[in-house]
Amino acid sequence: MAEHYSSFERGGRRWLFQRLTAVFLIGVLAFHFMLLHFVNHAADITFAGTQARMGQWSYFATMWLFLVTATFHGVNGVYNALINQGISGSQKTAVKYVLVVAGLLLVAQGTRVALAMNGLI
Amino acid sequence: MSQSYNRGTVEDFGRWREFSAGMWAWIFHKFTGWVLVGYLFTHIAVLSTSLGGAELYTNTLQGLEALLVVRFLEVGLLAVAVFHILNGIRLLMVDLGVGLEAQDKSFYASLVLTGAIVVASIPTFLGGPLA
Amino acid sequence: MSTQIEQQETETEGEEEETEPAVESPGDQRRATKRQRQAERDIQRETEEASLDDEETVSLKVFRYDPEVEGKQEPRFDDFTVPYHKGMTVLDALIYARDRYDSSLTFRHSCRQAVCGSDALFVNGRQRLGCKTQLSELDDPVRIEPLPHQEVVKDLVVDMEHFYDQMEAVEPYFDADELPADDLEEQRQSRENREKVKMSTRCIWCGACMSSCNIAAGDNEYLGPAAINKAYRFAMDEREGENRKQERLRIIEQEHGVWRCQTQFSCTEVCPKDIPLTEHIQELKREAVKNNLKFW
Numbered sequence: 001m002a003e004h005y006s007s008f009e010r011g012g013r014r015w016l017f018q019r020l021t022a023v024f025l026i027g028v029l030a031f032h033f034m035l036l037h038f039v040n041h042a043a044d045i046t047f048a049g050t051q052a053r054m055g056q057w058s059y060f061a062t063m064w065l066f067l068v069t070a071t072f073h074g075v076n077g078v079y080n081a082l083i084n085q086g087i088s089g090s091q092k093t094a095v096k097y098v099l100v101v102a103g104l105l106l107v108a109q110g111t112r113v114a115l116a117m118n119g120l121i
Numbered sequence: 122m123s124q125s126y127n128r129g130t131v132e133d134f135g136r137w138r139e140f141s142a143g144m145w146a147w148i149f150h151k152f153t154g155w156v157l158v159g160y161l162f163t164h165i166a167v168l169s170t171s172l173g174g175a176e177l178y179t180n181t182l183q184g185l186e187a188l189l190v191v192r193f194l195e196v197g198l199l200a201v202a203v204f205h206i207l208n209g210i211r212l213l214m215v216d217l218g219v220g221l222e223a224q225d226k227s228f229y230a231s232l233v234l235t236g237a238i239v240v241a242s243i244p245t246f247l248g249g250p251l252a
Numbered sequence: 253m254s255t256q257i258e259q260q261e262t263e264t265e266g267e268e269e270e271t272e273p274a275v276e277s278p279g280d281q282r283r284a285t286k287r288q289r290q291a292e293r294d295i296q297r298e299t300e301e302a303s304l305d306d307e308e309t310v311s312l313k314v315f316r317y318d319p320e321v322e323g324k325q326e327p328r329f330d331d332f333t334v335p336y337h338k339g340m341t342v343l344d345a346l347i348y349a350r351d352r353y354d355s356s357l358t359f360r361h362s363c364r365q366a367v368c369g370s371d372a373l374f375v376n377g378r379q380r381l382g383c384k385t386q387l388s389e390l391d392d393p394v395r396i397e398p399l400p401h402q403e404v405v406k407d408l409v410v411d412m413e414h415f416y417d418q419m420e421a422v423e424p425y426f427d428a429d430e431l432p433a434d435d436l437e438e439q440r441q442s443r444e445n446r447e448k449v450k451m452s453t454r455c456i457w458c459g460a461c462m463s464s465c466n467i468a469a470g471d472n473e474y475l476g477p478a479a480i481n482k483a484y485r486f487a488m489d490e491r492e493g494e495n496r497k498q499e500r501l502r503i504i505e506q507e508h509g510v511w512r513c514q515t516q517f518s519c520t521e522v523c524p525k526d527i528p529l530t531e532h533i534q535e536l537k538r539e540a541v542k543n544n545l546k547f548w
Binding site for chain 2: 377378466514515516517518521528530531534535537538
C-alpha cells in the first residue's frame with residue numbers, strides 16, 4: 001500500500017484550516033446572532049440600518065471575513081463528509097470542483113452584496 | 122466494505138439505539154453542519170436583494186419576518202447554530218487532547234445548554250409584531 | 253471445561269472397543285461405534301436439555317450463515333439454551349453450544365484469555381471479545397453476530413484480510429535508523445518513553461475497533477484505529493530515530509490516514525485492551541500538523 005502515499009498530502013492543511021476557521025466562526029457567529037436578533041430585532045431590519053452597520057470598515061471587514069471563513073468551513077466540511085462516505089475516483093474529483101466553484105461563486109456574490117450594502121456599488 | 126449479501130441492521134443506522142454519545146455527537150454535528158451550509162447559501166441569496174435597491178431589500182426582509190413560519194424556522198436555525206458552536210468547542214478540546222475522558226459528558230452538556238439557550242431566546246424570536 | 257473432558261472419555265472408550273478381538277471388519281466396527289456414539293449423543297442431548305429445566309440457563313441467539321451449503325445461504329439466527337455457571341463467558345457458551353448441540357457452528361478462538369485476539373464478536377449490539385465478556389453482565393437473550401462491516405465467511409467468522417492489510421500498511425515493526433555496532437547489544441528504551449507507548453503496545457489485532465468505526469465502514473481506504481495506533485507505537489518510540497519517524501508520519505498523514513478520524517470514540521469504547529485509541533490518533537494529528545508547520 002505504501003506506494004499510494006504521496007509525500008505531502010494537503011489533508012493536514014485542510015484539517016488545520018477547518019479548526020482555525022472554527023475558532024474564528026464561533027466568535028463571529030455568536031456575535032452575528034446577538035447583534036441581529038437581540039440588539040437589533042430581525043423584524044426591524046431596513047436597508048438604511050444595514051448600510052449604517054456596513055459603513056463601518058471594521059464591521060464590513062469582519063463580515064467579509066465571516067463570509068470567507070464560513071464558506072471555507074462549510075464547503076470543506078461537506079467535502080470531508082463525502083470523503084468519509086467513501087467517494088473516490090472521478091466522483092471525488094467532480095465533487096471537489098463543484099464545491100470549489102460553488103464556494104467561489106458564493107464568496108463573489110457575497111462580496112457584491114457586501115459592497116452594495118456598504119454603498120460602494 | 123463490499124458485502125456478499127445484506128446483513129440488514131447489523132450494518133446500518135437501524136442500530137441507532139446502540140449508538141454511544143460520541144456517535145450521536147458526530148451525527149448531530151454533521152446534520153447541523155449541513156443545515157448551516159445550506160442556510161449560508163440561502164442567506165446570501167436573500168441578501169442579494171440589496172443589489173436591487175434599498176426598497177426591495179427592506180421589503181423582502183420585513184416581508185419574510187412577517188411570516189410566522191419564518192420566525193419558527195429562525196428558532197430552529199438558532200438551535201442548530203448553538204449546538205454546532207457548543208459541540209464545535211467540544212471537538213476543538215478533543216483535538217487539543219483536553220478532557221478526553223469527559224467527552225460524553227461534554228456532549229450531554231452541549232445538548233442541555235443548547236436547549237436552555239433556545240428556550241430562553243424564544244420570546245425574543247417569536248415576540249415582536251408580525252406586522 | 254467439562255465438555256472437553258467428557259469428549260476425551262468417549263474417545264478412549266472408542267479406542268478400547270477397537271482393541272477387542274474383532275469378528276467383523278474394522279470398517280463395520282467403526283460404523284457401529286459411530287452409530288452407537290451418535291445414538292448416545294442424541295440421548296445425551298435430550299436428557300441434557302430436559303435436565304436444563306431445573307438449572308440456571310442462558311439463551312443464545314447466534315447468527316448463522318454458510319455460503320457453501322444450500323439452505324444455509326440465507327442468514328438466520330439459531331437459538332441455543334446453555335447451562336450457566338458462575339464465571340462463564342460468551343466464548344464458553346459458544347463452545348458448549350458447538351460441542352453439545354451443533355458441531356457445524358463456526359467461530360474463531362484460541363487462547364481464551366484475551367491475548368490472541370481471535371474471538372472479537374458483535375455481542376448484544378457491541379464489539380466485544382467473546383472470552384473476556386462475562387455472560388453475567390449481558391441481558392438475556394445474548395445475541396451473537398459476526399463483526400459488522402466485514403465480510404462473513406461462515407457463521408461468526410469474518411474475513412480479516414482487509415484489516416490485516418491496513419495494519420501492514422503502517423509497517424508495524426521496529427526499524428531503527430541506526431543499529432548498535434554490536435548486533436547483540438540491547439536497544440534500550442527510557443522508562444518515560446516506554447510509559448508513553450505502553451498502552452499502544454497492548455493491541456491484539458482483534459479488529460473490534462475497526463468494526464466499530466463509522467468512518468472505516470464507509471471509507472474503505474481509511475487506515476482505521478488499530479493501524480494508526482500501531483503507527484503511534486513506533487512513531488513515538490524514540491529509539492527509531494528522526495528519519496524513520498518522518499517516514500511514519502508521512503504514512504499516517506495521507507488523506508485516508510489520521511484526518512479521517514471524526515473522534516466518535518467508538519473504537520476507544522470497544523477496545524478490549526483499553527487502549528486510548530482516539531487519544532493516540534489525536535496526538536498523531538497534532539504531531540503531523542506541527543511537523544508540517546516547519547515546512548510551510
